[in-house]
Amino acid sequence: MKSARLWSYLIFLTGVMYFIIPLIGMFEFSLRKRRGEYSFDAYTSVLTDAQFQQTFLYSLLMALVAIVFGILLVVPTAYWVRLRLPKMRPVVEFVTLLPLVIPPVVIAFGYIRLFNTSSVLPFLGSQFGTDVLLSCGYVVLALPYMYRAVDTGLRAIDILTLTEAAQGLGANWPAIIFRVIFPNVLVAVLSGAFLTFAIVIGEYVISALLDRPAFGPYLVWIGSNKAYEPSALAVMTFAVTWGCMALIQVVTRFSKHTRTSI
Amino acid sequence: MNWLGLVPFAIFSLLFLLLPTFNIVLGAFRTQQGAATLDNVMNLAQPRIAIAFWVSIKLSFASALIGCLLGFILATTVALGGLPRWLRQSTLTFSGVASNFAGVPLSFAFIATLGRVGILTIVIREVFGINLYGLGFNLLSFWGLVLVYLYFQIPLMILIITPALDGLRREWREAAEILGATGFQYWRRVALPILWPPTLGTMALLFANSFGAIATAVALTGSQLSIAPIVLFNQIRGDVLQDPQLGYAIAFGMIVITGITNLIYIVMRVRSERWLK
Structure with a gap:
């Protein structure tokens, strides 16, 4: 039994090495910009780069729009399906899982063909329209995660009783959804939101094909033009991803008493 | 009346998910003038495209199989x-982070580690006297890409298979032991047959996951590598050759492949839920 435990540790440590070494590698590399000594020059160079600031802010904005739009779309739908249309659940669930089946590059291709300037809905005819289209694309990419998070959250509460109680007190539908249901699934919604953020912030394919100045295409551009800055950016992106996942853990644990599990 | 509540979702998914995809699939079977044809799909057989699909399939299969096994x-x-x-608990948390740490930054991390001047390349050369690149290793190659893809494949496998492992009841093991089974026999006859469907299902998911992945490969090889999504x-982008119908066909081919693998995933998932309640 003792040797079995030894093997467990050995296997585990090998795994840890594979996952830790690239992280050490990128961190070490990001410090090498100044010759002969470690420095944070690559970070200052990136952070003061106007293009970094613009693309990051742009992606940040897109992520926020996608999160708000995604919540407004998913929460009422998942609620309604559970309350009134349980028969439609497999269908809706199937649709929400489709973005995992259809590669993003195909979705972007479809947008370019369907929404070009000569179509009925010329989203791509203006810059604002393209931004709207891009954020809708992000809602689609995040749909599988957002829907599943919210649906799991709804399963943990008694929506029928809550709805009838609210109706008995004279609440209308918007009040029920936003003042009764929404606060009860807040944790699930937040998890979905952070996951959306982690997916959207470095997204490359759709923004590149729609030709928008997002963070993902900037990353690729800098990767082929600079030596140490890419590693600094990778470190920062990793920190952002880590932060999103940590926040999910925190909000989930914070509300353990509501028995919500994601 | 009840149907009204589903209208926003229906409109959104039709407009931004179903119609764009349907448009592509339809385009794959049409000429530029709109007549029905199978030529576009037939054109997938031309060496440039067929090889790209084949490399993509091999890459996804290798990274899914190894990721599944190691995970x-x-x-x-x-x-x-x-x-x-x-x-x-920390392994699960880290897996959540690592499975989302894909795309461009991931390739940067590996270039900084195993690129020509990466830290590991240098350490192995200086300390052990082994020149990796002299031995024919190249990060910007098929197996290099597999090595990078494993960084998000293994954690995804861990995340999905751990609940299945938790579902193995202690009673099953005890029952097997009382009946005189060795540890090996327990795994061979009890645990693995139960874990087989979710494992195979996850492998299909990992396959689809890397089949559609593009950003990592683009950042690593500068869109030179000939895999289906990059083609x-x-x-x-229109910088290869001017045949829009061929693009439809390639996209259709990709949907078919990820569709089949996801079908395998769903079937296996349903089968595994029989045991793992």
């Missing part, structure tokens, strides 16, 4: 190997 070993070690509980990407 399974790691998950079993963490779940059943007698490691402290906090290690288990389509270049086709859409």
Whole structure:
């Protein structure tokens, strides 16, 4: 039994090495910009780069729009399906899982063909329209995660009783959804939101094909033009991803008493 | 009346998910003038495209198979190997982060580690006297890409298979032992047959996951590598050759492949839920 435990540790440590070494590698590399000594020059160079600031802010904005739009779309739908249309659940669930089946590059291709300037809905005819289209694309990419998070959250509460109680007190539908249901699934919604953020912030394919100045295409551009800055950016992106996942853990644990599990 | 509540979702998914995809699939069977044809799909057989699909399939299969295997070993070690509980929780948390740390930054991390001047390349050369690149290793190659893809494939496997491992009841093991089974026999006859469907299902998911992945490969190889999503990407950007119908066909081919693998995933998932309640 003792040797079995030894093997467990050995296997585990090998795994840890594979996952830790690239992280050490990128961190070490990001410090090498100044010759002969470690420095944070690559970070200052990136952070003061106007293009970094613009693309990051742009992606940040897109992520926020996608999160708000995604919540407004998913929460009422998942609620309604559970309350009134349980028969439609497999269908809706199937649709929400489709973005995992259809590669993003195909979705972007479809947008370019369907929404070009000569179509009925010329989203791509203006810059604002393209931004709207891009954020809708992000809602689609995040749909599988957002829907599943919210649906799991709804399963943990008694929506029928809550709805009838609210109706008995004279609440209308918007009040029920936003003042009764929404606060009860807040944790699930937040998890979905952070996951959306982690997916959207470095997204490359759709923004590149729609030709928008997002963070993902900037990353690729800098990767082929600079030596140490890419590693600094990778470190920062990793920190952002880590932060999103940590926040999910925190909000989930914070509300353990509501028995919500994601 | 009840149907009204589903209208916003229906309109959104039709407009931004179903119609764009349907448009592509339809385009794959049409000429530029709109007549029905099978020529576009037939054109996928031309060497440039067929090879790209083949490389993509091999790449996804290799990274899914190895990711599945190593992920399974790691998950079993963490779940059943007698490691402290906090290690288990931190492994799951880290897996959540690593499975989302894909795309461009991931390739940067590996270039900084195993590129020509990466830290590991240098350490191995200076300390052990082994020149990796002299031995024919190249990060910007098929196996290099597999190595990078494993960084998000293994954690995804761990995340999905750990609940299945938790579903193995202690009673099953005890029952097997009372009946005189060795540890090997328990795994061979009891545990693995139960874990087989979710494992195979996850492998299908990992396959689809890397089949559609493009950003990592683009950042690593500068869109030179000929894999299906990059060929389509270049086709859409229009810098390869001017045949829009071929783009439809490539996209259709990709949907077919990820569709089949996801079908395998769903079927296996349903089968595995029989045991793992």
